[in-house]
Amino acid sequence: MARGVSGRIVIEISPDIKQELYEQLNSENISLKSWFLEHVEFFLKGKQQLSLSLSTQPHPEKKADEKRAIA
Known part of the structure; x- marks a missing residue:
């Protein structure tokens, strides 16, 4: 799919899924834009939380090395 620099996102889905999605959103009084x-x-x-939590965890090998250095 092409990517432009505008704030617009265009996707193609089946007409049946589109209809069902709009019906469900309408029943909950939600717009497609706000839901999206x-x-x-x-x-x-x-x-972001996943990448932050992974970057703050010591590497398993480093952790073992640190334990050996303390002992």
């Missing part, structure tokens, strides 16, 4: 942005924010925050 909420899920994007959740997704991106989860990725």
